[in-house]
Amino acid sequence: MKNKIINSGTNVLILALFLGLIGGISADLLLRFYWWQDLSGVTTSSGELNLSSGLYGRSNVVIQDPKKVVVNQDLKVQETINAANDSLIGFFKKLPEITDANQTFDKSHYYDLTKPEFTGLALTADGWIMVAGKKVNAKFPLDDYVAVGKDKKVYSLDQVVEYKKQDLGLLHLAAVNNLLVKNLLAAENLSVGQMLLAVNWNNDATLNSIVSLPKKYQVFKSSDRLTETIILDETIDARFKGSWLFGLGGDLVALIDDELQVAPVANMNSALYSFLKTKQFTTPFLGVNYISLSNLVLASAATDSAGKSGAVVAPDESKTAVVKSSPAEIAGIKAGDIIISVDNIEINNEHDLGTTIQSYHPGDTITVKFLRSGAILSADIKLGELK
Structure with missing residues (x-):
């Protein structure tokens, strides 16, 4: 009798273990099914799996090297494409107006929305459109073209402006005041690893990421050039070609020119602001060349009086440290001075001097603190302008 009880208990235990094993396998398969249902097919070269959605909610867990798979960014990508479409404008050779309402169908009388001559992106609600590349210059024949929005509205053109420094043209649509525009991303919001989405007129889109911001690693830099x-x-x-790169938050990050070079709009923010205000492209001018201490490590820390951050005013390849008659020279800035802050923004690896200066506008007054012979000095400097 005792042996029967033992055998019966053993059988129950084995059955329980067997059922538990089956249950575990089933749960694992079910979990894997729903896990992979939540994964998108978007790949990156970062070798990381970002679990910021799906089963993990907002936990923002990152798993290293999961075969270049990124979790469910589909919705965000589609939202960005839709938002970009709201601001895209196509340009077409003007067709003659049709006066005979009874004329038979002729495809040549229609603008083929799949084949614009070139495209642009709305800069202002009142009709200024940015066009990347060299397609638009000061001699652009306004009367030969029309603009068409994704909503199929047709616009005439009445103004053209060329910004030669960036291979950027601006065209103005007549009698417009309700275009949807995008925020222009500031330079301080650019970072290595940042995901960007290229979008063109035909709704082609591709994800990419920033691997290098060259300015950050140059030895000699200028306060007045990005x-x-x-x-x-x-x-x-x-x-x-001639299209745009957006962040997944919808902000405009960069333009793609005719040579497929990627120019951040942060380089143009000040000039565009100046144009909209004064109808001239100007950028702020401080007038120093410098070396960022964030990129240097002194061999002997015991003699390091300069510190680990800031911008050392130093001669560039042309032997110029402070530009003659510049706002910096007028304020008394000299070679060897270490600029440590601008308006209490510390100059460091995150806030480069040139990037910081170019976030201002010509005519702005800034407070610059700098280190000279161990003493911290301060100067209020009114920025000039470069045309």
Whole structure:
């Protein structure tokens, strides 16, 4: 009798273990099914899996090297494409107006929305459109073209302006006051690893990421010039010539020119602001060349009086540290001074001097603190302008 009880208990235990094993396998398979249902097919070269949605909610967990798979960014990507479409404008060779309402159908009388001559992006609600590349210059024949929005509205053109420093043209649509525009991303919001989405007129889209911001690693820098391009992980396809790169928050980050070079709009923010205000392209002018201490480590820390951050005013390849008659020279800035802050914004690896200066406008007055012979000095400087 005792042996029967033992055998019966053993059988129950084995059955329980067997059922538990089956249940565990089933749960694992079910979990894997729903897990992979929640994954998108978007890949990155970062080798990380970002679990910021799906089963993990907002936990923002990151798993290293999961075969270049990124969790469910589909919705965010589609939202960005839709938002971009709201601001895209196509330009077409003007067709003659049809006066005979009874005329038979003729495709040549219609603008083929799949084949614009070039495209642009709304800069202002009242009709200014940015066009990347060299398609638009000061001699652009306004009367030969029309603009068409994604909503199929047709606009005439009445003004053209060329910004030669960035291969950027501006065209103005007549009698418009309700275009949807995008925020222009500031330079301080650019970062290596940032995901960007290229979008063109035909709704082609591709994800990419920033791998290098060249300005950050240059030895000699100017307070008055920003880098012309940023470097992406993947080569941009030719379909995206003259189109735009957006952050997944919908902000405009960069334009793609005729050579597929990527120019951050942060380089143009000040000039565009100046144009909209004064109808001239100008940028702020301080007038110093410098070396960022954030990129340097002194061999002997015991003699390091300069510190680990700031911008040392130093001669560039042309032997100029402070530009003659510049606002910096007038304020008394000299070679060897270490600029440590601008309006209490510390100059460091996160806030480069040139990027900081270019976030201002010509005519702004800034307070610059700098280190000279161990003493901290301060100067109020009115920024000049470069045209």
